[in-house]
Amino acid sequence: MRGIPTAPLFLGLAGVIPFIWGALTYLNDDLHSWGTQMFGSRFVGPYVQLFYGSVILSFMSGVLWGYATKTSGGKAATCYVLSVLPALWAFVKTGGGPVSAGINLMYGFAGVLVLDAIFAYWQLTPTWWLRLRVTLTAIVLACLAVGVYL
Template sequence: MARIPTAPLILGLAGLIPFVWGAATYVNSPLASWGAEALGPRFVGPYVQLFYGSVILSFMSGVLWGFATKTTGARAATGYALSVIPALWAFFMTGGGPTTAAMNLIFGFLGLLVLDFAFSQWGLTPRWWMSLRVLLTAVVVACLVITVI
């Protein structure tokens, strides 16, 4: 795996803050109380994770769409079709309560990692892409698992 450039690494890690914060406030009641009072109740526990997770899956659909533009023909058409799956998954699968939504986000992020791998194998991503995506996905899934258990 290739070395991740500094800017994408720092920005990617910063993007984990809502997931880590959500997990921390889920397991720490005093922190959750402080967060709810200071930031509002939707910015603590599973609420912040679920909303932000849906946003990120949708964002990643756009990233994959951008990668699909780097090819042509049937591969491009396949890339475009696959790129919409994370956003549709987030839209249709994050209802039904926090536990179900968190489980579906876990499956969504793991599925996204499979799509990342496919786009990487097709040579459409930077060489360091999978190094970044594996790291970020591992943290996101770990944080969401805390909400599920």
């Protein structure tokens, strides 16, 4: 994680805690019961992952929108269109039950990583951005896979 500023690194890692927590409470019944008692049923298992995942996909749209402001003309228009796709994906594709929503979130996060790579290729992101996003996306996909495939 060399070269990634401390604040984005720690905030990014903190941002995956709900995904990790969701996977752990999915895998451990005692932790699930404790979490339900302490925080409520929305904050354990796949439920926390799905709701939070939708929020984060929408947040990533905002991040990409910010990067789109660094360009102009036709490229700016393309970037603005691309930047709204994660939020639209989350809105349209996260219904229909926890497994299908989890699969669709996995596709959404993989898609955001592709958009991150495009924006990085166009030199609209900080040089460390893609390294951070690959790491965070790998963690998110692994955690979502727990709810989808186990």
